[in-house]
C-alpha cells in the first residue's frame with residue numbers, strides 16, 4: 192500500500208441515518224462549502240462516524256446523510272482492490288483535475304440498496320480539494336479502488352448515482368447479499 | 371392481481387407505447403419488464419398489476435397487437451431471497467452446433483447453480499452466450515471452471531467463468 196494518510200483533527204461525530212432512493216436530496220447538485228466553518232467540521236466528523244459503523248461502506252457523500260453540501264468521506268484501507276490509499280479522510284469542494292485509464296466494474300451504493308450496475312470509471316485520477324478544519328488545499332493522486340470510489344462520491348455531490356451512468360440496458364443487476 | 375404478459379411481434383415504432391398505454395388506460399401498473407430483439411423479432415415479457423378481469427386485459431392488448439400476445443395470471447409467490455452464497459458470470463463462444471446451452475446449463479444445474487440472467491445469440495454460424503448464476507454457497511471456482519471447460523470442449527465452445535463481486539461505495 193502506498194500513499195500518505197491524511198491527518199485530520201476533528202471532534203467526535205454523530206452517527207446519522209443514510210438516506211435512500213428516491214430521496215430528492217440524492218438527485219440535486221450539492222452546494223460549495225466553507226471548509227473551516229463549524230458546520231462543515233461537524234459534518235466531516237459525522238460522515239467518518241457514520242461510515243465507520245456501516246458494514247462494507249468505503250465512502251459517504253454529505254447528501255447521503257441529508258446535507259446538500261460538497262463534502263465526502265472515504266476510507267478504502269484494507270479493501271482487496273485498493274492499491275494507493277490515503278487512509279480515512281474527508282474532502283471539501285472536490286474537483287477531478289485528471290482522469291485516465293477507464294475500466295468497467297460492478298458498483299453498488301448504500302443509498303440504492305437492492306441494485307448494482309456495471310459502470311466505467313477512470314483508474315488513475317488526481318483530485319483537488321480542501322481539508323475540513325485546517326482549510327489546507329490538497330491535490331491527491333491515486334489509482335485503482337480509491338480512484339473509483341472518489342469518482343462515485345463526487346458523482347453523488349453532482350446529484351448523480353451509478354444508475355445515471357449505466358452504459359446499456361443490461362448493465363443493471365439485482366444486488367446479491369452474500370451469506 | 372399480477373399478470374405476466376408476453377408480446378412477440380415484428381418490431382414497429384410505437385408498439386411499446388401502445389401496449390403500455392393500454393395497460394395504463396385500464397388502471398394497470400407496469401411493474402417489471404424485459405424486452406429484446408431476437409433475430410429481428412420484438413420479444414417482451416412484462417409483469418402487470420391490474421385489478422380487473424384477465425379477459426379485459428387480453429382483449430385490450432390484442433387490439434393494439436393482434437398477433438403474439440399472451441396473458442396469464444402470476445401465481446402468488448414469496449419474493450425470492452436476495453441472500454445467496456455466490457454469484458458467477460459464465461461466458462461462452464464457439465461455432466454453432468446443437469446442444470451447447472443444454473450441455474453448459476446441465477453442468478451449472480448439477481453444481482447447484484440457479485441461472486438468473488441468460489442471453490444467447492446465433493450470428494453467422496457463431497454462438498455467443500452469457501449467464502449469471504447464483505449458488506447457495508461459495509463455490510469452488512477452479513473446479514467449476516474446469517467442469518465447464520470440459521463440457522464446452524465436448525460441444526466445441528470455449529467457456530469461462532468469473533466471480534462478479536460488486537463494490538458498495
Ligand SMILES: [Zn+2]
Nearest residue numbers: 300301302539
Ligand atoms: Zn453511493
